[in-house]
Amino acid sequence: MTGKIISVREAERRAPAALDRLQAAHPSIAGGNRLQPKSRPIIMGIVNVTPDSFHDGGRLDPAAAVAHGRALAAAGAAILDVGGESTRPGATEVPLDVEIARITPVIEALAGDGLMISVDTRKGEVMTAAVKAGAQMINDVTALRFHPDNIDRAAELAVPVVLMHSRGTPETMRAMTHYDDLIMDVFDDLSARIEACLAAGMARENLLIDPGLGFAKKPKQSVALLHGLAHFHALDCPVLIGASRKSFVAMLADGKATEKSLHGSLAAATRAAQQGAAVLRVHDVAETVQTMAKFKSLCYKG
Numbered sequence: 001m002t003g004k005i006i007s008v009r010e011a012e013r014r015a016p017a018a019l020d021r022l023q024a025a026h027p028s029i030a031g032g033n034r035l036q037p038k039s040r041p042i043i044m045g046i047v048n049v050t051p052d053s054f055h056d057g058g059r060l061d062p063a064a065a066v067a068h069g070r071a072l073a074a075a076g077a078a079i080l081d082v083g084g085e086s087t088r089p090g091a092t093e094v095p096l097d098v099e100i101a102r103i104t105p106v107i108e109a110l111a112g113d114g115l116m117i118s119v120d121t122r123k124g125e126v127m128t129a130a131v132k133a134g135a136q137m138i139n140d141v142t143a144l145r146f147h148p149d150n151i152d153r154a155a156e157l158a159v160p161v162v163l164m165h166s167r168g169t170p171e172t173m174r175a176m177t178h179y180d181d182l183i184m185d186v187f188d189d190l191s192a193r194i195e196a197c198l199a200a201g202m203a204r205e206n207l208l209i210d211p212g213l214g215f216a217k218k219p220k221q222s223v224a225l226l227h228g229l230a231h232f233h234a235l236d237c238p239v240l241i242g243a244s245r246k247s248f249v250a251m252l253a254d255g256k257a258t259e260k261s262l263h264g265s266l267a268a269a270t271r272a273a274q275q276g277a278a279v280l281r282v283h284d285v286a287e288t289v290q291t292m293a294k295f296k297s298l299c300y301k302g
Helices: 008-022 062-075 096-112 124-133 150-157 182-199 219-227 229-235 247-251 262-274 285-299
Strands: 042-048 079-083 116-120 137-140 161-164 207-210 279-282
Touching: 042 062, 042 285, 062 079, 062 096, 062 285, 079 096, 079 137, 096 116, 096 124, 116 124, 124 137, 124 150, 137 150, 150 182, 161 182, 182 207, 182 219, 182 229, 219 229, 219 247, 219 262, 247 262, 262 279, 262 285, 279 285
Parallel strands: 042 079, 042 279, 079 116, 116 137, 137 161, 161 207
Antiparallel strands: none
């Protein structure tokens, strides 16, 4: 893409070719030969070093978080996403020094095992500390908007970055769910963020996009984005989807509690894979790996 924003109709026209490109291996985010096209989607396991994350918070002990990360890797996670601050709707901000202290020992230990580590943060200083500790990827729920210097900082770090769509802050996003055209508004915003990153000198092959299910979206809006995922391939960046255990998944399952939303999470992961999602960010790695194996057996011959 150049600087202009394209229409959904144009996005649909471009999607098949973009999807073909998406299916190719991306060494910068896939660890070279470890991940080939037929191993898509890549599974990213969630390692929350927080007391208040909506599903599995409470692993503030670094040793427990490291053990959890190793278990996820053994279950099939190709990337571990380590976060020290919950950004769920309604969450309060964690002080910078506290967030760094939470994640640094965990990243050092897991990266020391040779695992691919992503840091889930919106703060530039945390990004730098995490990469210094061994992280090879940044996952930012604000698409590098949290501080004006974050784009330049990410460009200097020169690691892959996930640009997620969101609005406001965790404290305010629940009141920011009006869209004139949901798919197009999210598409346009991500397009603008990609262009800003490219203008700052970031390489396109280091950019991934995430439509931000559950962030400044009502449950039905998150479901609509999941069904409309194919449009986003026209942005020519791999698509990451994080639907795991989120509240909207209760619409896909029978229960409301997160413990009862596993089947809904797996259904959402399958729907994302059907539309070419490159990365699935999940809590339940073993179950997702098994589901994707069954899904891929239906999609590939031989």
